Amino acid sequence: MKLWTVRAGKYGEQEQTCVDNSVITIAWNEMPDLKTFKSREELFKEYQIIYKEASNVKAGINAGQIWRFANEIALGDIVALPSKTQPSIYIGKIIGEYKYQKVAPDTVHLRPVKWLKTIPRAEFDQDILYSFGSLLTISQVSRVQAAERVIALVEGKKRSTKIDTPLIEETEEEFDVEQFAKDQIIKLIDRNFKGHVFAKLVDQILIAQGYITQVSPPGPDGGLDILAASGGLGFDHPRICVQIKSTTAQVDVKTLRELQGVMRKVKSELGLLVSWSGFNHKVLQEAREDFFFIRLWSANDIIENIFKYYENFSDEMKAELPLKRFWMLVEK
Structure with missing residues (x-):
């Protein structure tokens, strides 16, 4: 074989x-x-x-x-x-x-x-x-x-x-x-950033993007991991409800619908569903219908956002996730 x-x-x-x-x-x-x-x-x-x-x-x-x-x-x-x-x-x-x-x-x-x-x-x-x-x-x-x-x-x-x-x-x-x-970076994050620690990593990306955020404390969160909004005090729009899954299983459509319910509850216009291991096909299909209201981030999106905003991360996060940018020649 x-x-x-x-x-x-x-x-x-x-x-x-x-x-x-x-x-x-x-x-x-x-x-x-x-x-x-x-x-x-x-x-x-x-x-x-x-x-x-x-x-x-x-x-x-x-x-x-x-x-x-x-x-x-x-x-x-x-x-x-x-x-x-x-x-x-x-x-x-x-x-x-x-x-x-x-x-x-x-x-x-x-x-x-x-x-x-x-x-x-x-x-x-x-x-x-x-x-x-x-x-x-x-x-x-x-x-x-x-x-x-x-x-x-x-x-x-x-x-x-x-x-x-x-x-x-x-x-x-x-x-x-x-x-x-x-x-290599994915494997390091998979080892060291589980549960609430993974939520802190997502929070760093949102802060680097200019949002004011509130992270739920460790423990049951009712499907609400992070709230994010614009403005100096976080009172401006857009207002985003973030749900995060760091498990090894792909997220199913039930989780997507839970996020939609929490969005209505907290009166957020937009939602972000983060799944380290990605999403099954049904989730991808339904999310396309909610393109203007919900975004999906998998490990690929997390990595791309880390590369884009890493310089704006806190020193504490950089110590937990030590990266160095370098350039190399691409042969054609």
């Missing part, structure tokens, strides 16, 4: 199609039915005719990924689909051979999958997260006992022994360095 990373478009274009149809897919939709190719070399020649890559190396890499998708990913293998919209990774098991079938305008090359669980990024070991950062559409995760460790997470089990494996290995693949850095 192997573990593979399979992406659903550079920006997650096919992500929801994959989840809704229980499949994984690749791009290169101009390629014909991949079952017609008897060898990798035959597929490579057709790829060059269709895409006319300037570089034979790039053509070879892409043709190799296409061949791997159709022929090397085996029944029973585990696949990881990193979400572009949520701070989570979909984990599934391959249950069928390659199919050439149009299930959406941009989705024709398929492998049937049984989705097992959606797991927050912070739950994975750092070395596996690093491998998930490969920029290839299809890549095998070669870490020690990678598939077994991911299945243990799916089953809610803790590994009894520590796996000693290097974080960075020699490889010809390119990796998403930015995501690697974000994952």
Whole structure:
């Protein structure tokens, strides 16, 4: 049993199609039915005719990924689909051979999958997260006992022994360095900012944005974690009611509706629902209907706001979350 990373478009274009149809897919939709190719070399020649890559190396890499998708990913293998919209990774098991079938305008090359669980990024070991950062559409995760460790997470089990494996290995693949850095920060926040401490972090972001805030004390809060408003005394508009969840489970629509009720109770015009582990699809759908009244923040949004407002954080918060900005050259 192997573990593979399979992406659903550079920006997650096919992500929801994959989840809704229980499949994984690749791009290169101009390629014909991949079952017609008897060898990798035959597929490579057709790829060059269709895409006319300037570089034979790039053509070879892409043709190799296409061949791997159709022929090397085996029944029973585990696949990881990193979400572009949520701070989570979909984990599934391959249950069928390659199919050439149009299930959406941009989705024709398929492998049937049984989705097992959606797991927050912070739950994975750092070395596996690093491998998930490969920029290839299809890549095998070669870490020690990678598939077994991911299945243990799916089953809610803790590994009894520590796996000693290097974080960075020699490889010809390119990796998403930015995501690697974000994952390290996410894991630190996941360890050290739980419950009321996480609410303090969200409060720091709101204060840095210029709001006057009131944080509920530790303990039961009735769905009201922070109140925020503009003006010197917090009497001006907008007035925001904030509900915060730092659990490892995605928030469901019940929590969203609880926030809507609290907003009416405290007479706030706007609401902010913060979930460290993201939101299920139903929440995302309903929140779109309340676009002008409610915002959703997941771990991705928290990280982006930390980067944007970190310089305005208190010294105490900076000590708890020590970060340093640096620039690096991006090779094209």
